[in-house]
Amino acid sequence: MGHNASMSKGIFISFEGIDGAGKSTHIQGLAEAFTQQGRTVTLTREPGGTQLAEALREMLLHQPMDAWSEALLVFAARRDHLVKVIAPALQRGEVVLCDRFTDATHAYQGGGRGLPSQSLDALEQGVQTLDGRGFLEPDLTLWFELPPEVAAQRLTGARLPDRFEAQPLAFFQAVHQGYEQRAQAAPQRIRRIDASASRHQVWQQITRLLVQKGWLSIMVPVPAALQIQSS
Numbered sequence: 001m002g003h004n005a006s007m008s009k010g011i012f013i014s015f016e017g018i019d020g021a022g023k024s025t026h027i028q029g030l031a032e033a034f035t036q037q038g039r040t041v042t043l044t045r046e047p048g049g050t051q052l053a054e055a056l057r058e059m060l061l062h063q064p065m066d067a068w069s070e071a072l073l074v075f076a077a078r079r080d081h082l083v084k085v086i087a088p089a090l091q092r093g094e095v096v097l098c099d100r101f102t103d104a105t106h107a108y109q110g111g112g113r114g115l116p117s118q119s120l121d122a123l124e125q126g127v128q129t130l131d132g133r134g135f136l137e138p139d140l141t142l143w144f145e146l147p148p149e150v151a152a153q154r155l156t157g158a159r160l161p162d163r164f165e166a167q168p169l170a171f172f173q174a175v176h177q178g179y180e181q182r183a184q185a186a187p188q189r190i191r192r193i194d195a196s197a198s199r200h201q202v203w204q205q206i207t208r209l210l211v212q213k214g215w216l217s218i219m220v221p222v223p224a225a226l227q228i229q230s231s
């Protein structure tokens with residue numbers, strides 16, 4: 001359904017995919033494109049986006065804990081983020097670009113860690129329902145689909161791995177499966193981006209989709225950060 005229609009013309013877009021798929025590479029350029037076309041953009045990420053949620057992120061990425069604790073902390077962070085940042089921005093009519101959202105919880109804690117999807121569904125329903133506004137979810141989710149082997153290769157040497165990035169390939173294959181199930185269940189909202197293509201081609205896939213939606217006009221400049229990259 002997308003975020004509640006009573007909340008004006010804000011646009012809520014989430015970016016999903018396994019570690020190394022290219023989300024962060026493209027989200028910044030997209031923020032610039034929307035800004036150049038006259039929109040106000042809130043660029044944010046999960047877990048995180050508020051002081052409380054960023055503190056929870058630190059714990060999630062670095063402290064040992066089991067799958068349930070992960071899921072509950074992620075949803076606590078999400079509630080805070082939604083109430084304090086995302087819902088107000090949408091109500092002001094802004095474009096909200098969020099690096100990961102609830103599909104990541106289904107993929108990582110569901111697919112990757114094996115939590116039952118009904119439990120995650122129940123948490124999602126409760127956490128994303130706001131007083132007087134109903135259920136809130138992204139209008140569009142860009143799934144950067146990339147074979148886990150390729151993602152691992154891209155990340156090699158790029159940075160010190162956190163608790164998730166340090167997981168074996170089999171974990172990312174399970175996470176990928178989790179995303180696959182989500183995409184099949186919500187094909188209107190979740191759109192696949194072939195993230196194995198070059199940066200330029202990935203950018204074109206994304207902007208073509210946003211032009212189709214009527215959210216960006218045809219004149220979408222290629223971000224400077226992509227121009228200096230070789231692929």
Ligand SMILES: Nc1ncnc2c1ncn2[C@@H]1O[C@H](COP(=O)(O)OP(=O)(O)OP(=O)(O)O)[C@@H](O)[C@H]1O
Binds near residue numbers: 023
């Ligand atoms: N289309 C592409 N082809 C080749 N390399 C790419 C492409 N897109 C991004 N990369 C490179 O792959 C690495 C991972 O990209 P990026 O950090 O954007 O992924 P991410 O999805 O944000 O990962 P994470 O979930 O870990 O934050 C970076 O070094 C980036 O420059």
Ligand SMILES: [Mg+2]
Binds near residue numbers: 023024025099
């Ligand atoms: Mg990133």
